[in-house]
Amino acid sequence: MTDPIHDLRRELVAATRREATRSAQASAASRRRLPGRFGRRVVVLVAVLVLACGGVVAATQLFGPPVRPGPVVLGGPRSGSVVLVPLRVADPSGGYPWGIRIYTPRRGRSAPGAQLTCVQFGRVLDDRLGVLGEDGAFANDGLFHELPVEPTADCVRAASFTSYPGYVPASAFIGHGACTPTPTRTGVTPRAGRRSTHYSRTCTTAELRLVVFGIAPSGTRFVRLSTSVRAFTQKPGPADRGAFLFVLSDSGENPRPPQLRVTFQP
Amino acid sequence: VRRERSDGELIAASVDDADAFGEFYDRYVGRVLAFFRRRVHDPELALDLAAETFASALASRSGFTGEEQPAVAWLFAIAHARWVDAVRRGRVEDRARRTLGMEPIIVDDEALAVIDRVAATGALELLKLLSDEQRDAVLARHIEDRGYGEIACELGTSESVIRKRVSRGLRTLRSAGSRWSDHD
Numbered sequence: 001m002t003d004p005i006h007d008l009r010r011e012l013v014a015a016t017r018r019e020a021t022r023s024a025q026a027s028a029a030s031r032r033r034l035p036g037r038f039g040r041r042v043v044v045l046v047a048v049l050v051l052a053c054g055g056v057v058a059a060t061q062l063f064g065p066p067v068r069p070g071p072v073v074l075g076g077p078r079s080g081s082v083v084l085v086p087l088r089v090a091d092p093s094g095g096y097p098w099g100i101r102i103y104t105p106r107r108g109r110s111a112p113g114a115q116l117t118c119v120q121f122g123r124v125l126d127d128r129l130g131v132l133g134e135d136g137a138f139a140n141d142g143l144f145h146e147l148p149v150e151p152t153a154d155c156v157r158a159a160s161f162t163s164y165p166g167y168v169p170a171s172a173f174i175g176h177g178a179c180t181p182t183p184t185r186t187g188v189t190p191r192a193g194r195r196s197t198h199y200s201r202t203c204t205t206a207e208l209r210l211v212v213f214g215i216a217p218s219g220t221r222f223v224r225l226s227t228s229v230r231a232f233t234q235k236p237g238p239a240d241r242g243a244f245l246f247v248l249s250d251s252g253e254n255p256r257p258p259q260l261r262v263t264f265q266p
Numbered sequence: 267v268r269r270e271r272s273d274g275e276l277i278a279a280s281v282d283d284a285d286a287f288g289e290f291y292d293r294y295v296g297r298v299l300a301f302f303r304r305r306v307h308d309p310e311l312a313l314d315l316a317a318e319t320f321a322s323a324l325a326s327r328s329g330f331t332g333e334e335q336p337a338v339a340w341l342f343a344i345a346h347a348r349w350v351d352a353v354r355r356g357r358v359e360d361r362a363r364r365t366l367g368m369e370p371i372i373v374d375d376e377a378l379a380v381i382d383r384v385a386a387t388g389a390l391e392l393l394k395l396l397s398d399e400q401r402d403a404v405l406a407r408h409i410e411d412r413g414y415g416e417i418a419c420e421l422g423t424s425e426s427v428i429r430k431r432v433s434r435g436l437r438t439l440r441s442a443g444s445r446w447s448d449h450d
Contacts, residue, residue: 002377005299005384008317009291015366016284016324023281060314060358090412095307123307126353132307142308222419235415 062125064133064143067173070150074116075106077149084129085240091170092209092249096132096144098172099124100213100243105155118155119163121213121245122147122172131173135207138177145173160242162214162262167250170209179203208250212260216242222265273337277327291320294341296388301345303385309378312385314358317371319345321362400435407432
């Protein structure tokens with residue numbers, strides 16, 4: 001049976017033994033006459049070679065290439081308007097939390113006070129919004145891929161709104177190679193440009209998250225999400241700009257499509 | 267009857283007794299894995315970080331005196347440093363393992379399941395020490411990263427009650443040597 005915990009223990013104990021031997025040899029050597037100038041150079045050279053050649057453990061990358069940007073709509077984000085709000089929501093299975101990015105597009109203002117707001121959700125690592133290379137996305141490389149501002153934002157002309165993307169892959173990536181929820185699970189029609197031919201296979205239950213996000217009206221203290229099974233409450237922070245985000249696992253308890261209701265409590 | 271050695275005694279003994287470090291590893295590998303599993307989505311990455319943490323601890327154990335902090339706090343300070351380092355550099359460093367000449371750990375699907383099982387055990391073994399109310403509050407605050415107000419709202423009590431439950435729960439965990447609150 002494969003047991004990496006035992007394997008790591010064996011490696012650590014073996015390394016401890018080597019260290020003890022090395023320490024004993026160094027101690028014995030220090031009692032002998034110190035080598036001359038040339039001798040010390042040889043010792044240093046050997047030590048450098050051991051460090052350079054002895055290590056066989058490869059460093060593990062966290063970041064992969066960013067997600068390829070899509071076509072710019074609405075003129076792209078207005079300069080200085082892109083904000084990753086502090087809101088972080090734990091994933092039901094652990095790992096990088098989920099977060100929200102908000103920006104104001106350059107175009108789309110048809111009347112004073114009717115400014116569009118664009119919102120994106122994804123996983124967060126090092127204050128960067130991105131997606132994961134899993135569930136078929138990015139050939140399951142396991143890396144974090146930063147998400148560009150385009151094309152995945154939802155842009156709404158309202159001071160507050162709620163978006164129900166439905167079930168999405170836990171990777172947060174909806175696109176080429178990623179698994180896809182069945183239409184009965186999403187409860188929504190695929191967005192333009194995301195034809196089913198882009199997807200590799202249907203997501204399993206464990207690979208799906210039920211995502212609900214939006215901007216709460218001004219003065220909201222609590223946002224409450226009610227499903228047919230239970231209710232969840234979130235309190236937007238002062239710097240969250242009213243953004244809220246719920247990420248639930250697909251427990252199989254919710255009907256298809258999910259029956260959800262979001263209420264705002266002042 | 268042989269007395270169980272303290273963490274500090276195990277680290278001190280590991281200079282001559284390699285199995286002593288193995289015993290120290292056995293005590294904390296679950297909690298260290300749980301620490302990283304909460305932060306990364308990939309069990310293999312969590313193992314990688316845990317491996318570098320223990321290798322760093324092994325390489326720097328001569329600097330541990332036990333006078334400034336308990337061994338578990340020292341270990342989790344190293345774990346936290348490895349995590350911050352990995353995020354800053356965009357990769358998990360392998361310097362300590364290279365220096366020690368450690369071989370890589372082969373991980374397959376079966377091994378991934380083992381990692382998650384050990385991480386879950388590491389997180390849960392501490393929570394058994396708490397009352398049901400304290401455990402729910404600590405889990406909601408520190409595992410689910412939810413706000414005090416939100417938890418209070420859901421459990422139908424005041425925010426100050428939840429704060430007290432979390433505080434007492436963490437104190438219990440600290441006294442058990444977990445230093446849970448220091449990890450966040």
